[in-house]
Amino acid sequence: MAAETETFSVRPYTSHCQVIRDEGAHAVIGISSGNSYFSHQRVTDLAAWGLRNFEQVDLIYTDLYITEMYEALGYGLHDAHRKAVKNLRGLRAKVTNAVAALDPDRSRLRGRPLSALLDNPAYQQMRTSLDHLLATDPAFLRVCDRLVEAFFTNKLPDCDPPTGRQRDVCLAYVCAEAPLFLDTPAILGVPSSLNCYHQLLPLAELLYARGPGLRASRNQGHAIITPSPQGDSHGC
Template sequence: MTQATVAPAETFQLQPYTDQCRVIAEEGAHAIIGVSPGNSYFSARRLNDLARWAAVRFDQADFVYTDVHVADMYQALGYTPEHARQKAVKNVRGVRAKVSTACADADPGGNRLTWHPMSAFQGNAAYQRLHHEVVHAVETDPAVRETCDALTGIFLAGKLGTDGQPTDEQRQVCRDYVCAEVPLFIDTPAILGVPSSLNCYHQALPLADLLYARGYGLRASRNQGHGILTPAEGEVR
């Protein structure tokens, strides 16, 4: 992983994951920023800051918020089907409002920033192909399955606590949730038709070790990058 870089007066610190990711970041053609509903990190202020940062740093940026498998996740965590659906609708509606407002405020003309729900990609041929590859890899490649399970473990530990033991249903729902997001870490350029793209997230993920490893298997495309994006020192977190 390359060392972090911070441009003067930036509100965020971007740490490209590899040297090639750094090249993609410096090209500044496109960034994709994933937003999870119900995650307190993505406050209205944080999203406003992210939108302003992205509008300055990249030619284009897309914010993507998760709206698939959300109700299933709540139900697997113990909510009744009706309560799970209501909670999912409320959280997705809230994050959509925050993301759309942040993009409109930072880019009033709509020339640089765009936002999408994850479900919008389900009719995209490139996304469908990549999603199929991800699901197949989880089922057939032990390394991919182990990495996916590590991600689900991190997520469920935050929901169940360190002493909680996830059920098979909870693990499967988390796998479905993760698999829906992975195509955007593999080849956003193919999905959105951009020359190169940097997928930005605020935490290091086990997934990156796999996607940017040498050799064959489930790997990020040459023009797909990844960066850890965190508030710069002194910024409110």
């Protein structure tokens, strides 16, 4: 097994998310493209943390709408495609290496791109529902609009507002990831699942609110997992 260099602090978003964390059935750890936070060692350390705390772990890296996002930020089509290919090649290697080092038989640890879920019936159903909600649910649309504005803040010259094209690409990216925030158990066939990321999920406030509306399933949880100082075992 590869040597681990980091321990992690874990903050479940709600008390019910803590219950799901304590169950330890499954964790999905999201790995973002183009994010320097996800070094080779950190991806391996996150996977090792997952295996210590959960029966099954999925490392899922985003590979959808990457070229389109670079285009939206002003790159030409050729350069956008080249950057996307380079970033995804490196990301795939980090995930593949972590699985090979920690669980070569893949009995408990799996690594896959988000695009591998596109043919999954539960994923497809949720994705269709999200497209409908964008057109019909004001609360969901408001949250998505805030996400678009936050993403493009300081990324556009002179803080210009996002164009219609930029907004559409960003929303497509958000909606591609959102099913894993809503109901990973239905998609991957696990009893419960904790979605783990180093930042608060952008939809968390909406998904874990009380009352009607777009909500995470009862078997879905979210936790913020961040590196803790060496020797601090909190959250392990």
